Amino acid sequence: MHEIHIAGEAAQLALGARLAERMRPPFVLYLQGDLGCGKTTLTRGLLRALGHQGAVRSPTYTLIEPYALATTQLYHLDLYRLADPEELEYLGLRDLLETPAIWVIEWPECGGGALPPPDLQLQLGHRPDGRSLRPVATTEAGLALARALYE
Numbered sequence: 582m583h584e585i586h587i588a589g590e591a592a593q594l595a596l597g598a599r600l601a602e603r604m605r606p607p608f609v610l611y612l613q614g615d616l617g618c619g620k621t622t623l624t625r626g627l628l629r630a631l632g633h634q635g636a637v638r639s640p641t642y643t644l645i646e647p648y649a650l651a652t653t654q655l656y657h658l659d660l661y662r663l664a665d666p667e668e669l670e671y672l673g674l675r676d677l678l679e680t681p682a683i684w685v686i687e688w689p690e691c692g693g694g695a696l697p698p699p700d701l702q703l704q705l706g707h708r709p710d711g712r713s714l715r716p717v718a719t720t721e722a723g724l725a726l727a728r729a730l731y732e
């Protein structure tokens with residue numbers, strides 16, 4: 582699938598909201614790309630569209646932030662500071678995975694084999710006039726969502 586250009590923070594939030602329209606649990610979204618390429622901003626747009634009204638902070642130090650939303654449970658992870666994938670054991674992911682939820686995971690490459698496999702990976706990048714996004718779908722649900730981004 583070809584690259585999508587996202588010009589500005591408002592557009593990044595809107596793209597997150599687009600994802601929220603069709604995302605149903607269980608769903609696992611990986612957000613990949615350098616520091617500052619808009620992973621948390623996109624997550625903020627997604628959470629707001631799902632009805633979350635408070636702040637959306639990057640779980641850089643807590644690693645995981647749970648959100649009990651009207652329609653779904655959502656877990657936002659940022660694994661940038663995870664020293665060892667075994668630390669994930671202490672977060673109790675195994676128990677959390679037993680109930681259908683939406684998982685949004687920044688820096689999944691730091692998580693080793695302990696993470697649930699993705700339905701959709703979004704590869705984000707810096708561009709002089711905004712950000713780039715390339716979807717890589719790995720399940721039918723992921724593909725449906727990726728296609729919706731081009732509509």
Ligand code: ADP
Pocket residue numbers: 587588589590592593614615616617618619620621622623687710711712
């Ligand atoms: P990450 O979580 O990938 O480290 P953030 O979401 O924290 O990145 O975003 C870093 C900065 O980039 C923020 O100041 C945000 O407003 C800005 N930003 C996000 N998306 C865009 C975009 N599409 N165009 C321009 N700036 C953006």
Ligand code: MG
Pocket residue numbers: 620621622639659687
């Ligand atoms: Mg972030």
